Amino acid sequence: MLLGILLILSGLALSWTSVSQAAAGPDLSNERGVDLLPSSLARRLALLSLQDRRNLASALRERREPGGLPDDVMEALRTLSEEQRSALLLFLEPPAAPAQEAVVSAAASTDTNRDAVVAPSPSIENTGETGGLRPFGYDLFTGAASTFAPVTDIPVPVDYVIGPGDVVQIQLFGKENAQFDLTVSRDGTLNFPNIGPVPVAGMKFSELRAQIEQRVATQMIGMRANVTLGALRSIRVFVLGEAVRPGSYTVSALSTLTNALLASGGIKPIGSLRNIQLKRSGEIVATLDLYDLLLRGDTRNDARLQPGDVIFVPPVGKTVGIDGAVRRPAVYELTTEHSVSDLIALAGGLEPAAYTAGTQLERIDAHQDRTLVDLDLNNAASGRFELNNGDILRVPSVLQQRESSVTLSGHVLRPGPVPWRKGMRLSQIVRSTRELQPRPDTGYVLILREQRPTRNLQVLSADLGAALAHPRGASDPLLQPGDEVLVLGLDEDRAKTLTPVIFQLRQQTRNGGPEPVVTLSGNLRHPGDYPLVGGMTVRDAIRANLDVLPETDLEYALLRREVEGGRRVETIAIKLGDALQNPRSGANVQLRPRDELYVFSKAADRQELLAPILNELQAQAVRGDGAAIVEIDGAVRKPGRYPLNTGMRIADLVEVAGGLAESAYSLGAELNRFAVIEGKVREVDHVNFALRDALDGRPDTNVLLQPHDRLVIKPVTNWGEAESVELVGEVRFPGNYTIRRGETLSSVLRRAGGLTTYAFPRGAVFTRESLRQREQDEMDKLAARIEAELAQSQLERTQSTDSNTANVDREAISVSRSVVQQIRSTKAIGRLVINLPALLAGPEIAGMSREEYEELDVSLKPGDRLVVPRDTQEVTVLGEVFHGTSHLYRSDLDRDDYIRQSGGTTPKADLARIYIVRANGQVDTANQGFFSSGIFARSATSIQPGDTIIVPLDVERMKPLAFWSEVTKIIGQVGLTVAAFHSVGAL
Template sequence: MHYHFFSRLYLSVLSFTLLFFVSISGFAQNTNPSKPATALPEPAQKVNPSQITNQQATDFYNQAKSTGMSDMDIEKAALQRGYTLDQISAMRKRVAQKPEQEEVADPNRDELDETRDQDELDELEDETHNEKDSTNARKVTRKRINRTFGSSFFAQPSSTFEPNLRIATPRNYILGPEDEIVVDIYGNSVDNFKMKISPEGTVKMLNLAPVYVNGLTIEQANERIVNRLRQAYSTLNRSGSGTYSSITLGNVRSIRVMITGEATRPGTYTVSSLATAFNALSLSGGPNKNGSYRNIEVIRNNNVIRKIDLYRFLVDADLKDNIALQDQDIILIRPFESRIELVGQVKRPGIFEARTGESISSLIRYAGGFTPEAYTQTLTYQRNTGTNYVIGSIDSAQIASFTPKNGDIFNIKKILDIVSNQVEVKGAVTLPGIYALEERCNTVLKLIQMSQGLSPRAFLNRALLERSSGETQTGIVAFDLRKLVNGEIADIELLPGDILTVKSVEDLKEFTFLSISGSVINPGNYFYYKDISIADLIFQAGGYTEGGVPYRIEVSRRIKNDTLDLPTSQNVRIYTIDVADNLILNPDDQKFKLEPSDMVIVRKSPRYEAQKTVTIIGEVKFPGNYTIISNFERISDLFTKTGGVKPEAYLPGVRFYRNRELLAVDIETIMKKPSLPSNLLLLDGDTLMIPRRSETVRIQGGVHNPSVMNYDPKYEYEDYISQAGGYTEQGWKKRVYVSHPNGRTYRTKNFLFFRSYPTIAPGSIVTIPVKAEQPERERTPGERIALFSFIASMVSTLSIAIITLSR
């Protein structure tokens, strides 16, 4: 919701109560806006707030406003007709729910928001006139971001401070006109009646004389009322009488409070007599942009009875300034005297109001204190001298006593991400890292001892100490670490930020490998170690593969230095080494030591070779896989192993595959003459397929009826083409080829006007290529003349030749 819950509901409830009376008691007869609301006739009965709907509440409110009645008139009419504050509270809850759950826009809330926004815009407009000054431009930006501390509290619609009407009567509550007192008599006598305090401050009960209670507390009024009731009940509240009374406060009255000064919405407000100062401030929207949060006066009978400092509540939750209000109290919000802005490393940056004589330490407390990263040694501030801005600073000792001035901007900087007393050791020590520069760690030797000493592989000839000299570059201090450890040279004092670097022996060597390949299980590169042998490297590589032999192992080594025993063109030296079988430890193997970057090649036994097999399938007596016994076996040798072919085998159609590719070989010819070059040597994975005799021929391509037909030994090529319907127009007769079952392909042979077509065997495939269609193009006149000239020339030549031959 856009505004405080209390003010929005209160005005609506007043309209509801009046309209309920009017709807029952003849409000329609009194529609004259000039007639006061108090002249309305007394209703026959009151309307229970729980019996109305949200839509009826809205309609009654609009009807009341249309008669010209003010909010004050509505309030008086509701109170005169006996509506209690409990019923008014129930009305508030009903008003909070608009029909169809739509939220009622509060013009007062909008006015408050617009006022705050306009204040910010005015401030921004005034200050951006001088944005040519970069300092002032930054100030404008900060003011846009950081609002005054406390303003957000009153900007929240939930902070209504609505008084609780369902609490026990406060002990210090002062009775006044329109308050209701409830008297309950119990025991031997029973009675109950409610009394409303008259404008004269008296209450009247039974037929007894009035009792003056105005200005008394409920306890004081209780004593007077009991004394008066004893005129009717003589033993009331006396020991052993059996008749007792209970006097409590019923409905409370409304009071009027004026809020003036630098309030967001100054004016006169009608609130419950239980309302406090914070309730009223919340209704007015709190201080405006010039209002003070720390100098708010509560004035009663022209006397200041309380000065409110809201910071006590906002920071420490201190409610001692939240005093109860009385009728005709005035709340005066003074202009602020001094505001100081805190930016940077405080927990709650913003603009804070300072009281006269208040130090900057108090404002830092209001800001939540410093963040963990705050640099508190020195604080800088910017101050307006009246003509320009100046920069100043204070140290940590002045924070508690330094008094800021209005408009000061304090900047709390962030500490640098640097440790001032650290030293570091890196490299070949047991515990490298950062250490504190202190008495037990202020020299190089002490730092090494603090890091638990040097590692066994530390390089002792030299160490480096990086030291910042205050210049742009870092200096290097080199020293002999061995002499320092042995006490031969003086220890070196450390300075803040020093970095000690101790190298290891491995750090100063090139990272080298050994390479092994050949008949080992895990060939590849391996780390080089001092005194490593060939057997050690083979062991690291997983040992020999099947067929690997421990002799004739070749080692290839780089030539690092010039040597006279090698040709100038030779850049490597080759060693052939034998090692012990089964990698057993042998002193002779340790004599040859490998060097970095050596390449070791382990040979395979010359007699070792994995088994090779070929596959025979089809029409043989024993098809299956067969091992190649020697490297000289050929295709013709396979048929002996299979026990021969079956009678239905078709040898001209045998197919031979190698690496899944068909090799066109004529097995029938090979069987008759094994010495032919086509009788190939067998290789691992070869496959021989012996099919049955096929009785069909396939015709495909440029014929009218591509089909499969039976093989007829009496048919020739033209017969099969005729069976397929003849050539199409695009059939390319000169390019016809025939594929036989064994993979061999034969094409048509052409000589002048003569053609020789291939022989067709059982299972053959005849393919007639199809010519690509050429778009028809009309010949040009020049092409026609050239064609006619060519034909005429040919006819003339032939005629002369015929005449010559006839003679």
């Protein structure tokens, strides 16, 4: 017995554990795998990505815990049975094809764990008749060696028959020591030195050993012998029939039937494992049933071979299949087994989860039709039921759904199943908030329930906080077997958590009906899709979302609803504040499937959120039934286009737009109403009405709105930001002063208290933004024109052959570039010349009529600026003088005196165009030139404090450029005015 087991282990290198495990586990389809899984786990795994499925499947095969999954999913995975694990693997990685299946390799480790090396087995075929079951036992020969290596390191059995070629090792000890390796000759004798030939052929090893020991003891006095076998002879046998490679094989003399079968590659799937015949001299001397070896480890019938033996493998006999909740589902060959009980015994017995009352037998009857026979294995008669060839017995498992439990999942510390008892309530499965993770949402808990008999998902909601506060009260709902209680967290992504639930609700919808789902959008904590529970209202939906965000418009929310079987869309305006504060108010509308609630922010633009609804309303409009859209413009907080709700009036539209703006003119508004006349012309009718009456609800004014109506809310006349001017410098109360339309400078000066005693009114600078912009535009245009002229002059100079002309052009171009640079660097100030001293003196003192005086008074505009400098005593000389500077004013000096004090004019000076920029901005010129009556002649032009004398450049001495007179004029009137402005210290 021991020898046989050692032979099998040495030749096969395959443990019984590996073989039995290779046959274990039913081949499940995807659908069946889903049915075997808990519904809550299947929902969570439904949306896994392909990569996540592969990672989870790899972890299940390697018997390790996968990472990155929620706690409740991990808990559900830990409680799976072996059958469920197999189903889950098929669910995650469906088999590619049933034609070629993985089997346990015969070279696999004999360790008893389930991690076996697998390899495809082309020798095992699936005919399709057994629904994917594999014939039992053929995995034994998977990976068998193509040649047989003789076994030399095992004890020789005492009944081994000696034959020619065997080596007998004899060790002599006593008075002499000797070692002999003697080979049995062809005539069956052993030539023993000092003793002679010893006939040994046909002896058993025990007889050989006894004879040699006796001869040594009698013929060699004082010596003893130790006899064993060395190298054994080889024998030739034949493996025939349904072997994989039938033929003649040379094997060790110690070989048995199984060794020879291994050498031939094993048995074909059509060969019998239970009737392997050993023929010797034409007669059957032994029969081997491999099931004895595979199922019980019995090697008694594994006969030892002799030279010339024939191993014959006949075709397989009667076969039946068994599948389902048994330990070794497979196709079995029957010999002495006849009944269902015998087949179950071959399959290792039933699994604990077997549903014996629902067993079915599939059979092909006498009419060649497949039939089913119901069996109850609890009944002894069913166990004795006679089996026919080709029968398939299927033993189902008990239902995986726990009928007497509820499941706790989500934001809890101990997720998983909880025993259910009659009358169990929510407060009994979650007894305290200490059983929840930090920051749970106790106001919105979902109860997922499977409806009978459709098994559709039904979603209920509950207030866990109220249930814990008032156990067994109205807010503490009763639970049913199979319920799942889902607790949400305040900070988690609620839409992501609810995605599997929403997915299942939508999948179970039939015939295009609306799925029980509502959508929340806008200024909310957790916008997204939510299950529609029974009696759910707007207030309930906001609580499910957790809450609205700050700055939410509580006066207006919009509900989108599908009507006429989803063919049309209508909208309902909701006073969100009323719905949240008073559950019984009409604003707390009960929701319907596929409703969408839009919540608006006070600050954000509403048109972006409303765009999809407006597009839907526009798309469903038909002739005679215009798009239900109205528009409001003007002095409202949120102007734009809005859906036209049923019964919507003018006051409703104003409220939808956020109410009136501060600038609204409540006494008047305009309603533009469009109408198509006789189907040809679209005309508009303008209706003016008192807005206040409409807002007060007067029926004659607060009319019903129609599609495409446009409401214009007029603003109050002259409404806007306050208009102001600025007074700077020597003003008694300088600063910004708000003005009214038409107010004058003298009026603002009186409000400012007049000027100080140090003021220099003649040098006051009055600037205006519109003038500054105009002057700046002119200067920019002039600079561009001069640059273009310079480019043209440069081209002409390069083509000129006159050296004198070229020199003059070069000097003109240099001067022009200097002018352009000065223009680019000078910024316009927008100065308006005023006569401030006369304006302050009044018409009588100034010697003016009232009309003349009023013409001097400037009518102010927003942004005007008056700068009153401190009293000055300077006179400034600029331009073509040798030393441009400022001089102390003297009443006895005139223009020419100040020019001489500045070093006189340069050779480039234009003496005929010398001008004086007065302190108030006026420009005076003199007809007589500086050289009119001699170089030292005096001018009659008078000078006052704050004046600026400008000596311009003489451009007529050079080749004239286009626009040159304009350049000189603008430089004098703008650029040098700025210089004079600085000279009086106004800036």
